[in-house]
């Protein structure tokens with residue numbers, strides 16, 4: 627598939643059988659494109675890069691080198707899951723880079739949201755390019771580009787302004803020019819998920835909620851500190867656990883915790899207890915351009931509040947953000 631335009635008569639991939647036919651065709655095309663050369667992939671663990679990885683492993687096995695950069699802003703257990711599924715489960719040629727220290731050092735004291743985004747995006751490319759330069763014989767770069775990304779670039783080329791600078795692995799240095807392998811570029815997200823399941827990826831990975839490239843970095847508001855980031859990671863894991871348990875994970879498009887850089891006075895064990903507030907954000911949307919607030923049962927909110935305040939060091943209040951988009955954006959930064 628050379629064209630970047632989805633043909634009007636292209637069948638939507640809605641069933642396992644259609645996905646299998648798509649996979650067979652892509653395996654053939656990728657083998658034809660790549661031959662016996664090596665392909666590099668930035669594997670974030672998100673839906674798109676994971677499905678590309680599984681597809682390319684099927685097509686070319688260890689000729690695919692997947693690099694997973696842990697920028698220290700991943701959710702709890704996320705990098706471990708990537709290693710478990712791809713290295714142990716699919717026998718991938720996986721390079722795991724723990725770059726947490728580098729990112730956190732660069733971000734120390736930086737509070738301006740766009741500056742934080744730029745630092746994370748640029749450092750991600752630095753780390754990825756460094757790893758790429760250590761590898762021999764790579765001629766191709768695989769990307770989890772999907773059709774909405776192509777439509778978005780067309781919109782931007784037409785001069786429409788983006789609200790936030792999104793982070794993707796574009797913009798690699800000029801001396802690292804590879805030919806691209808983008809097997810999902812004509813698919814919509816729901817089709818990518820069907821393909822992912824047909825490739826044997828776990829349901830939880832394929833249907834996981836979107837997670838921004840800068841990760842928890844845009845949810846640990848203002849200047850990131852290690853203690854507040856850790857509190858955020860733990861509180862977010864509790865929110866996700868409770869949403870899973872009561873079935874909300876299937877009904878709410880995106881849900882997470884944000885923690886602002888303020889403390890309030892509280893009380894714990896009969897003593898003054900200054901802590902941060904954890905803010906729950908849970909939104910529904912179809913295209914992320916606007917978003918609505920779903921009703922979360924009070925019992926669930928109480929349970930989450932009780933667990934976060936009891937289990938997470940440094941948090942003494944839990945707040946619920948009722949703001950739709952607009953005027954809020956989905957993320958707080």
Ligand code: XMP
Pocket residue numbers: 789790791792793794836837838839840880914951954955956957958959
């Ligand atoms: P906002 O906050 O702009 O978010 O309403 C809309 C959707 O985009 C996600 N988001 C990102 N995704 N890289 C991404 O890949 C980014 O830098 C980024 N920033 C925000 C956000 O989580 C929401 O789903």
